[in-house]
Amino acid sequence: PPLYMQRYQFVVDFVRRHKPKKVVDLGCADCSLLRKLKFHRDIELLVGVDIDSAIIRQKMYTLAPFPTEYLKPADQPLTIELYQGSVTEKESRTRGSDLVTCIELIEHLPLAEVERFSEVLFGYMSPAAVIVSTPNADFNPLLPGCSGFRHIDHKFEWSNSDFQNWALEMCRLYGYVVEFTGVGKAPCNVESIGFCSQIGVFHKGSFRSGTFVRSDKTENxxxxxxxxNVVY
Ligand code: SAM
Incomplete structure (x- = not known):
């Protein structure tokens, strides 16, 4: 399957295993991932965010229930909410979820904004788990016709070690642990360059040892x- 499908499937498999109730997809674009996640009925609240309202609007009505779903409601209610907004801004409705996904999002932020985004994501939203995927620059020489970045809107592409340095710094600052993996395997003779899409799966540490512990006062x-907004 194409790489983007493998990334969605990675998230779907994670959701099957961990059964999060509240899931936030940052940079949801045309809601393709959300459309897959809505069938996982452990999820009670599914939130999509993108800065580009036009791309959300393209297919958002396809998230509506099928007529049969109205006739035979599920045991658990499901609410889907789509927002236009920037992931570098704090928004209280994104706080305290079980899972935040950032699939091919971070490389679209100017590097200067990555730090702000990181603080909003790990420090403010502070979810139980985070999945971040981003292109692996070390893999680019294997891609035919790829000189420079994979997409013209990419502000940067991180090597394996750039990504790991950022991720480990997030863990240190905000009290998370991370596991590195990815999708799109390199050929066996060059396996050491890692996956085509690198993925970090973060879990909040059992105690909050981060340097910046989030404040718990409820600002709205x-x-x-x-x-x-749709309720099943
Ligand atoms: N996650 C989707 C996927 O994997 O198919 C879409 C990835 S697309 C390459 C990146 C998305 O991030 C775009 O839809 C873009 O509008 C969105 N984006 C870029 N900067 C953003 C920001 N500051 N806040 C929210 N979304 C942003």
Whole structure:
């Protein structure tokens, strides 16, 4: 299957194993991943966020229940909410989820904004688990016709060690542990360059040892605009 499908499948497999109830997809684009996740009925709240309202609007109505789903409601209610907003802004409705996914998002942020995003994600949203995927620059020489970045909107592409340095710093600052994996295997003779899409799976450490422990006072920060809301 194409690489983007492998990335979605990675998330779907994670959801099957961990059964999160509240899931937030950052940079949800045309909601392709959300459309797959809505069939996992352990999920009670599914939130999508993208800065580009036009791309969300393209297919958002396909998230509506099928007529049969109205006729035979599931045991668990499912709410889907789509927001236009920037992941570098704090928004209280994204806090305290079980899983936040950032699939091919981070490389679209100017490097100067990555630090701000990191603080919002790990320090403010502070979910139980985070999945981050991003291109592995070490893999680019294997891609035919790829000189420079894989996409013109990429602000950077990280090597294996760039990504791992960032991820480990996040763990140190915010009290997470990370496991490195990916999708898109390199040929056996060059396996050491790692996966085509590198993935970090973060879990909140059992005690919060981070340097920046989040403040628990409830500020109601509202910076996103609700575009679509459906309750099953
Ligand atoms: N996650 C989707 C996937 O894997 O198919 C889409 C990835 S697409 C390459 C990156 C998305 O991030 C785009 O839809 C873009 O609009 C969005 N994006 C870029 N900067 C953003 C920001 N600051 N806040 C929210 N979304 C942003």
């Amino acid at each position: 920060t509202s910076s996103y605009k609700l575009l679509y």
